[in-house]
Amino acid sequence: MQTQATLTGARIRERRRLAGLKQADLAKIVGISPSYLNLIEHDRRRIGGKLLNDLARALGMDLLALSTGAEISVIAALQSIAQVHPETAANPAEATALADRFPEWAALMLKQQNTITTLQDRLTALSDRMSHDPNLASALHEVISVVTAIRSTTSILVEGPELEPDWQRRFHRNLFDDSLRLTDGARALVGYLDVPDATTNSTLSPLETVEAYFATHDYHFPDMEHPAPKSPSQSPSPTDEKAPPLAAPFLAIYRADAARIPATELAKVARQFDYDPAMIAAEFGTDLAQTLRRLASLRQDAGHPAMGLVLADAAGAITILRPIPGFSPPRTAPTCPLWPVFQAFSQPGLPIRAQVRLPGHQGLQLLCYAIAHPRTAPQFDAPPLLQAIMLMRADPPAHATPRDVAQSCRMCPHTACAARREPSALPPVKPHSIGVL
Secondary structure, eight states: OOOGGGOHHHHHHHHHHHTTOOHHHHHHHHTOOHHHHHHHHTTOSOOOHHHHHHHHHHHTOOHHHHHHOSOHHHHHHHHHHHHHOGGGTOOGGGHHHHHHHOHHHHHHHHHHHHHHHHHHHHHHHHHHHHHHOHHHHHHHHHHHHHHHHHHHHHHHHHHSOOOOHHHHHHHHHHHHHHHHHHHHHHHHHHHHHSOOOTTOOOOOOHHHHHHHHHHHTTTOOGGGSSOOOSSGGGOOOSSOTTSOTTHHHHHHHHHHHHHHSOHHHHHHHHHHTTTOHHHHHHHHTOOHHHHHHHHTTSOGGGTOOOEEEEEEETTSOEEEEEOBTTBOOOSSSOOOTTSHHHHGGGSTTOOEEEEEEOSSGGGOEEEEEEEEEESSOOOTTSOOOEEEEEEEESSOOOOSSOEEOOSOGGGOOOTTOTTOOSOOSSOOOOOSSOOOO
């Protein structure tokens, strides 16, 4: 198979044809024979230096683009698209040739894929809100209640006997008041139906408010990274004045974790062990839950891989969430049960590692580490309170055949999945490795 570096001749030939030049014409411009140019175009002669510069200038191409071809990121994105849609029989190995020979078409394909991904994300958000947002349900109930009241009042005025002026004024006043309520309810309904995006804020639940507070600090609190003072009276509050009340217990856990696993040492050890939570936990003598939480605090701008974090309770509700770039599990809709964070509840204390693949999202794959652990000490005559924690790592090293997961059933195209709870809003695809818990 030809590598990207050996396709310079093919790029010259394709660009020459697009420019409407014959081999003899281009050879004359750069001062070589047509036969020598023919050898170059068929990658039978390596070129560089002045001749490569002359060819790039004659063809109106950037020298780097001519010599190295399409950017690696473009080729990787095209290969991801092919892997996401195996039913098309597109060969990912041909992505390099496609990007080199038809860069404009490759750019158009990537733009369209980005548009599809954006629309799928917006559809997920809207489907989530339409089905499970309590604020939306309240707004709908208010509108329906007011409409019912207006209909009852008007039926009395129209169909009932003639009313005395005093009663008529009362009913007219009721209609006026109900119309104001209807206007307010309709405005609230429109507001809740607006799909949230990266630049707008919607009404947040208490937990979402905590997550928003953590996000504004990039899930990193430098003032809590140093050991707590020996004197309790000198210990600063785990929250600041702007922190929501529910943030206090999470910040207290953050401080305790930081005391056990200092940030400076964590960064060094994490790189040493390639971010393997089990090896890092053994190095610090900590449990896996602490280690997973601390790894999620590593900053991507410091050269660490992007990390996401999910905490869930035994009812399947996500109690805290740090999204990972390109993906965020739904907050209110029932999430796909094939995620390792839910699998962990069936085997408390047993660590789980799984590589997952999301539909769409240009073939986004994540390496997930999960474990379920007790939140409280065991007690007689009381059910155990379990919490599951999952660390998601982007750009994962090769681990195993990825497991197909989704944000929710509505946004999952794998119709053969045994865990499906409701129909999908997406067209079906051929299954890859759909798992069953």
